[in-house]
Amino acid sequence: MAAVAKIAVENSVYHFDKMFDYRIPEDLIENAQIGCRVVVPFGQANARRQGIILGLSESSDPAEKSLKSILSVTDRAPLLSEEAVGLVFWLKEHTFCTLFEAAKLFFPAGIQVRLRPEYALASPISEIDTDRLEPEERQIVEYLSHSKDFVPWNKLLKDLGLSEDCSALTELLKAGIVLQNSGVVRQITDATQKMVRLVENAEPRKLTPKQASVLDTLRAAGCASLKELCYFSGVTPAVVNALQKKGLVQYYDMEVYRNPYAGVPTEPPKDFELSPEQKKAFQQMYAQYRAGVGGVSLLFGVTGSGKTSVFLRLIDRVREDGRGVIVMVPEISLTPQTISIFRARYGSDVAVFHSGLTLAERLDEWKRVRRGEASIAVGTRSAVFAPLDNIGLIIMDEEQESTYKSESSPRYHARDVAKYRCAYHKALLVLSSATPSIESYYYAQKGRYTLNTLPSRYGQAELPQVEIVDMNEELERGNRSIFSSKLQEALQKNLDEGKQSILLLNRRGFNTFVSCRACGHVLTCPNCSITLTYHAANNRLMCHYCGFSIPFTKECPTCHEDQVHYTGFGTQRAQQQLAELFPQARILRLDADSTMTRFAYDKKLKRFAEGEYDMLVGTQMVAKGLDFENVTLVGVLSADQALYGDDFRSYERAFDLLTQVVGRSGRGRFRGKAIIQTFTPENKVIRLAAEQNYPEFYREEIALRRAMLYPPFADLCVVGFVGSEEARVRASSVAFMQKLRQTAQRDYPEQPLRVLNPSPALIGKVNNKYRYKLLIKCRNSKRFREMMAALLTWFPTDRANNGVTAYADLNPDSIL
Incomplete structure (x- = not known):
């Protein structure tokens, strides 16, 4: 009987993708398990490829002996569980991706490996006629003759000072003088720290006072890191080294975790009582969870209604059952406050998953969940693949957000993956939003999902008073600023009262349109069919799609007249005008340009929360999820940008954005106000968003979807x-x-x-x-x-x- 592995191979094209059969050599049978990565020969040239085992079988067919064999097994333990393997096949069918692409979603980025070429001599140097070789070839042969193992390609080039296009290696391979191998290299290695422990039954010899102090410390502690041992014993590492040479202590490496939030102080958890509305929603969802059949529940609550408090109570109960929880937020800008709440309440039981962490930190967070050291995974879309063994609850906050859908292969939606995992574990999926997607609300109305509603704000907080400003009237009065007179007055009043303001402009940059007044030429990206945007921070015109940029210019590249005109507003220009209107104000800008550095979101939002800034201006990242008690004014600088797009979801997105940003105002004990600026004040979507009237918006939108045969009707x-x-x-x-x-x-x-x-x-x-x-x-x-x-x-x-x-x-x- 031959042992056969069914393997998905990396970089296989979709039309050729399937599980390929490979024979498992006797010495690899124990390690070759389903879910483990392997290295295999692939194609006619037998190029070495990475693969993953998705199935095992045994066969007595003589033809199986002609199968290619697995070369090596990369992992000591499977990376994929039985659930994950099933989900790999589900993803291939539903998203038209390859099997390996689907499998990679379950790997933490830091654990991924690559194959690198390695070289060694095919025979001893004494059997090679080095006199007939070229100088570079002879240099390589002599270098390799001193190595017992294969030498990595990059090390060979570096040590010999050779260029990457050096042909000497190719010639040596053709002549059969040098052998090539593919070595497996992991992207990120495990972090370890040097530990010290006593050697059992070792007889202490003559010891110095310092050596005796080290042994006393170890007897009391059992073991300690070298750094701790030296600190508490008051010695240098040389003293410990001497004890190691005498055979009294031994060194060993212990894996440690790189904690991205190790230096971030944790606030004590805030106690809270649920309102009658919150209690009702909690009890209904908890009953659905206890039924043990899984399912989906939509938690629909106005902004500031306390949906997070309901989550926390639900999570408390699920954790009492020893089951795991996944909490997803749509983007990194929302994770700092969420993580702060969860770390305060659940401490080290929380693991974080998002792209703002380093590869090493993401790897270690994955390992903590995999080993059962953290049972709550909090993060963006990728958190849905957290390796929890016994899931009881998955929460999708702001479930309507587009960032839950992957735009590259595999093109999955986190909601669909969450449904699969909840069905597998008989867990509850909670979708939460003040502006649910039309599809989710439709399914809740039809009974496919359960519906729980929080119609009013928590405690004494009230929905903000909203005013719609017609910018056409502002232009007639000669105001060409991006700020209406009413918004300017409200900002000044807020500033005088020591309150904070948030301003939304969903376009970054300084000017968003650049054209020549002489010939009409529009400055566009040569690589993309999109206009360039002027950024004052670096004084360049930039493309937001491919990154192309040119220096600021007044000269037209077509007619060469100095007539280039810059129009349109972005967040940088809005910040400049704010500074001119309110020179005494402390202004913070939040957009993709101002938050490129690590933890930039966290740090800036923390400073805003602590009152270091009076005004926050930014793109849609300031519209959702933020909860600042001192914010009593929100201004939408241009509501029209979101309304008129070439997509059937344009109105839904506009309503969502406007409703959410208005909801940032007046979330505490102070009454809030919102001002929406528009050139189309008669638009019904703007009025309904100002009223926070989702049911009425839904009734109009669902009728349009039905007539045009758009989701959820097709x-x-x-x-x-x-x-x-x-x-x-x-x-x-x-x-x-x-x-x-x-x-x-x-x-x-x-x-x-x-x-x-x-x-x-x-x-x-x-x-x-x-x-x-x-x-x-x-x-x-x-x-x-x-x-x-x-x-x-x-x-x-x-x-x-x-x-x-x-x-x-x-x-x-x-x-x-």
Whole structure:
């Protein structure tokens, strides 16, 4: 009987992706377990590739002996659980990704490995005619002759001072003088600290007073780190080294965790009482959890209604049962306050998952959860893959946010993965929001989800008074500032009273449109079909898609007249105008440009909370999740930006953003106010957001969705086409549609489909790649996914599509 492993191989293209069979050598059978990574020979050239074992079998078929063998096993213990392996196959089917891409979602970034070339001599140097070699070749041979093992490529080049394009290695390989191997290198190694312990039954010899002091300390402590031992014994490491040479103590390495929040002080937990509304919501969700059948509950509460307090009570009960909890927030800017609350209440039982941590810190947080040392995982989208063994509860805060949907392969939505995991563990999934997605609220209304409502703010807090300002009237009065006179007065009043203000402008940069007054030329990115934005901080025009930039200029690149004109407002210009209007005010800007450094969000928001700033101006990261009692004024500088987009979700996003930012005001004991500036004050979405009237907005939006056959009444599948030649991309998108029509009519006639003709993407070119889209209204069934998988497998096999990549995205958050 031959042991066979079924392996998903890294960098396998989608149309060729499957589990490949490899024979397991006798010496690797014990280590080759499902969920472990391996190195295998792949393809006709037997290039070494990384893979992961997704299945095992035994076979007596003689043909199995001709299978290629696994070369090595990378992991000492499986990285994937039985649940994770099942989820890998689910992700492949639902997101049209490869098996290895899906499996990588479960690896912490720091544990990932790469294969690097290594070299050694094929035979002893005495058997090599070095006189016939070129100088560089001879140098390499002599260097390798002194090494017993394979030498990594980068070390070889560095030690010999050779360039990367050196051909000597290639010639030696061709001649068979040198052998090449692929070594496995882990991205981040485990952190360890040197420990010291007594050697059992060792007889102390003649000791100095300092040596005796070290032994006394160890007898009392059992073991200690070298650093601690030297500190408490008052000695240097040389004294411990002497004891080690006498055989009285021994060194060993102990793994330690790199804690990203080790130096961050923890505030004592705040005690709270649930209001009658909160108690009712808690009791209903707890009863659903205790039923032990899983399911989804929507917690719909106005801004400031105390949804977090309900979470905490629910988490307390779930932890009493010894079960794990995952808490997701949509973006890094919301994690500092969330982490602060959870660390204060649950201490080291909280592990953090988000991209703001270093690779090493993310690896160590993953290991703490994997080993059961932390049972609460808090973070952004990636936290849904936390390696908890017994999940009782998953919470998605601000569940409507677009950041829960991955825009690159695998194109999964964290909500769908959370549903899968909750079904597996019979756990409860809680979706929470003041502005739920239309789909989630629809399912709650239809009974697919349970619905719990918090209609009023917690305690004495009241919803803010909202005023809508018509900016057309401001222009008629000669006010060309981005700040209306009413907003200026309110900001001055707040400043005089020692209160704080938050201002939202959802565009970063200084000027957002640059054109020539002489010839009309618009300065655009040469790589993308997008205008450049002027950034005052670095005095450059920048593209927010590919990063292209040029120095600030007044000269037009087309007509060479000094007539380049800068218009439009971004957060940098808003900050400058604020400083001019209120020179005494302390102003903080929060956007992607001002928060590039590590923990920048945390530090700046902490300083704002402590009263170091009077005004906070920023993009949408200031609109959600923030809770500052002293903020009594919110200003929306341009409500129209969010309203008119080329997407059926434009109104939903605008309502969400406006409702959320208005909700930042008056969350404590002080009454709040909000001012929304707009050129279209008659727009109903703005009025409903000002009233915080989600039910009415939902009634209007769901009627439109039903009439236009958009989610939740149909699923959407967007097929994207990307390539460097626009004509070929367009032709390939048309060819795909024709093949779709033929395949659907012939093999899938029962599938309800509405297909819109291919068209250029909203931003037709990004980073010198042209983009087209094909929109399919469908039912996301197993048969439909089977058809799409067949089409995506066919597409690259047709030579007419060379140079064009096609991918499918089911229910994307935004249409390409």
